[in-house]
Each structure stands twice: as structure tokens, then as C-alpha cells.
Amino acid sequence: MIRTVRQFRSFSRPVQLLVINQFTINLGFYMLIPYLAAHLSDGLGLATWLVGLILGVRNFSQQGMFLIGGTLADRLGYKPLIIAGCLLRTAGFALLGVVDSVPALVLASAATGFAGALFNPAVRAYLSHDAGDRRVEAFALFNVFYQAGILLGPLVGMVLTGVAFQLTCFVSAAVFAALTILQARALPQRKAQRTDSAADTKQSVLTDWRTAFSNGSFVMFSVAMIGSYVLSFQVYLALPLEARRLAGEGLPGTATVAALFAVSGILAIAGQVRITAWCKRRWEPGRCLMVGLLLMSAAFLPPLITAGSPSAAESLSPAEILVRAIPLLLSAALLALGQVIVFPFEMETIVTLAGNRLVATYYGLYNTVCGVGIMAGNLLTGSALDIARSSGFAMLPWLGMAVIGLCCAAGISTLERTSRLSAVPQPAQS
Secondary structure, three states: OHHHHHHHHHOOHHHHHHHHHHHHHHHHHHOOHHHHHHHHHHHOOOOHHHHHHHHHHHHHHHHOOHHHHHHHHHHHOHHHHHHHHHHHHHHHHHHHOOOOOHHHHHHHHHHHHHHHHHHHHHHHHHHHHHHHHHHHHHHHHHHHHHHHHHHHHHHHHHHHHHHOHHHHHHHHHHHHHHHHHHHHHHOOOOOOOOOOOOHHHHOOHHHHHHHHHOOHHHHHHHHHHHHHHHHHHHHOOHHHHHHHHHHOOOHHHHHHHHHHHHHHHHHHHHHHHHHHHHHHHHOOHHHHHHHHHHHHHHOOOHHHHOOOOOOOOOOOOHHHHHHHHHHHHHHHHHHHHHHHHHHHHHHHHHHHHOOOOOHHHHHHHHHHHHHHHHHHHHHHHHHHHHHHHHHOOOOHHHHHHHHHHHHHHHHHHHHHHOOOOOOOOOOOOO
């Protein structure tokens, strides 16, 4: 942690503010979102399909709108979009605490999602702009604060929701309101680099999008990385479901799931800066991405040990639960280690492929592509888990996810071998 503090102090004030803001954004977000489904179903008594609809609207309004947010950031500047996103999320979270009708809940959910689409590409583009040649180190530091917010947010939310869900909403809204004020006062304005031609600075939005979509290296990189996001998301889907199956419902299952998140978060917080520096000294970005993806692939091999085990009985002792949980904990650790290696070099590669221009647009398009991949991947993963249990071939989902990781690594290897990870795009002509 001393090394992390030193690295934090070595950056400029805007970079320091951005990483602190990201911690606070995740703190405010994750203190509420994990408890929203229970509030909608148990607190408000909504049907399961309505809960799914409201949560789906939030996800789509973020993942589906990243390209819009990135484009606006490149045209209006990064600071206005960051402030607008925080302000919109303030309103959305406050609204969730006071409404109970379905239309109002859908509106509030859409607002919280679109807020993320506004500030996420802008924050990453701003960070890459101010970090300069130290982008990899800056994104490593960014991920430390990012993961710290994810780790602490649900704990704060659990305490607040124990009093009242409405209290959680209002505290979360207050966090984003404070962020809005802080960034309006302290964050310098930054604008995107475009092209050297004065005429090109007036090019249309469609031309900007055509520039990104016609960048073959970037598109291939985005497609190759989709699988990494599908694998990363399994810490929220496949691993918790398997943990509850092996440890049982109630406290044992909840404690096992909490341990998975703790292992993942603590490894990222404690090791990110040191691991990134070690990788950067030894390998090029493409090789770092491959190593990280191979580790993410390997993360789904340990669950094969217990995949065929029967579901937990009520009579399991703590020692038996621990033995059953060890492969899943190892899986979470390997998955987190792979993500720790991949993330800074992934963010750096996007900037490189963008030619350091229209960076927010590229981040927005990248997140949109990966968001679509996550939705499709979750559908396939859920189906695979159901089929595996009904057919008696319990290893199927885990083998499938390991293969996905190998395919991602092979894709990145091909792009690196053909020098496609260092290509600089040419601006599209209108």
C-alpha cells in the first residue's frame, strides 16, 4: 500500500481527483444497487418480471448509451459530462427512495444508468489525457480505487439498508451531489484532441463514429476482448450460484459469496500497482493482455474439482463447507489476478488504437460492444448452467468458460503478431 500511496502522490492533482472520484462513484453506486432488487420485490411487492424489467432498463440505458456519452464528451469536453452524469445519478438515486409506481421506477432506473454512460467514457478519456506517457500506471492506480469502492460500498449499504432502503437512496444521492459540487469547483476543463485540420474539427457525429467503426484494428480488438468481460462477470453470476449450491443457502452460502468478493477486491487493491509495474518491465502490452487472459481462462479450471459434488445438505460442518469453497476461492483469485494484469494495458491499447484522438468516443464504443457481449454471455452462461445440471454434465459451463478465455488470448496473440495492436487509425473523410 505504501507503493500505491507514493504512486498516487506522483500524479497531478486532476489525476488524483479523478481516481478519488471513481472510488466515491463506486462507493455510492454499490451501496445501493446490490439491494435494489430485494427492495423492488420484497419492499414494493413487484412481480419478478417487473423487477427484471426495471433492472434491465438500468443496464441498457448505461451499456447501450456509452457511445452517446463518449461522443458528447469529445465534443463538449470531459468535465461537463462528468458533472452531468453525477448530477443525473443524484436525481435518479433520490427518486428511487421516494417513488413506488412502475413508470417512476423505470424513469429513475434509466436515469441512474444513463448517468454512467455520461461520465464513464469521459473519466477514462480525461485520465488518459492528463496521465500522458504514464497511462498504464494511472489506470493501475484507477483500478485500485475502483475496486476499493466496490468492496466498501456493499458493506456501507448493508448497514444503511438495515435501517431503511430509503436511507440508502438518500445517502447515495448525497454522495453524488457532493461529487457534483467538488468536480464543478476543482476539476479543470479538458477537451478531446481531434485532428490537425481545422475543417475536420467541424466534422459530423456520424463522421466521428465512422472513424471509430472503420478502424479495423480497434474493432477486432474490441471483439477479441468481449470474452474477457463475460468471464469477469462470472464473479457476479456463475461463482455465487455455485457457492450457494455447494455451501447451502442462508449464512453459509452468504458468507462464501462474501469471501469470493473479498478475495477479488483485496487482491486488486493490494497487488495492482506492483503487479502492473512488474508486467510493464518484462512484456509489451499485447503480451501482458495474453498472460492476463490465460489466467482468466485458468480461473475456471478449479471449479471442475467440485462441479460433480452434490448440492449442500443442511448437516455440512464448517470444515466441509471450507473444503467445498476452496476451488471457488482459487477461481476468484485467479480471475482477479487476470483482471489486474489486463485492465491497465487494455485501457492503454484503446488509446493507442484511437491514435490518441476521439478517445472518449472510442471508450464509449468499446464499452457498448463489451456490454452487448456481457448480456449475450450471461444468457448463454445461465442456459449452460441449467443444461449442465439437467443433463448431468456439470463440468460443461466451466470448460466452456475456460475455452472462451483461450479464444480471447488467441485473438490478442494474432493481433499482436500482425502488429494490429499498435496501429494508428486515419481519420475518416466526410
